Amino acid sequence: MTLLGDADDAPQQSGMHEVDSAILDMHIKELDEIEDAVRRIQGAGYGLCIDCLAAIPFQRLSVEPQTLRCVACESRHERDMRA
16 A cells, blocks of 8 residues: 655655755764864964954854854955855
């Protein structure tokens, strides 16, 4: 006996697998960024923008401790990535 919708199961499962894979990739990237931040904390570069070397405001670091750039440089970086 075939249930209505059985033909859709394979594509749906494939789509769900792709979504799960994308979410896993995002989590792995975030963990890598956090590990890099911990290494910077142990060194001398934590809290400094990697582009202009200005101090990243504490408020920004408290929201996103793994951030690499000040707001101005991050905005420029994101704009360049879209171009």
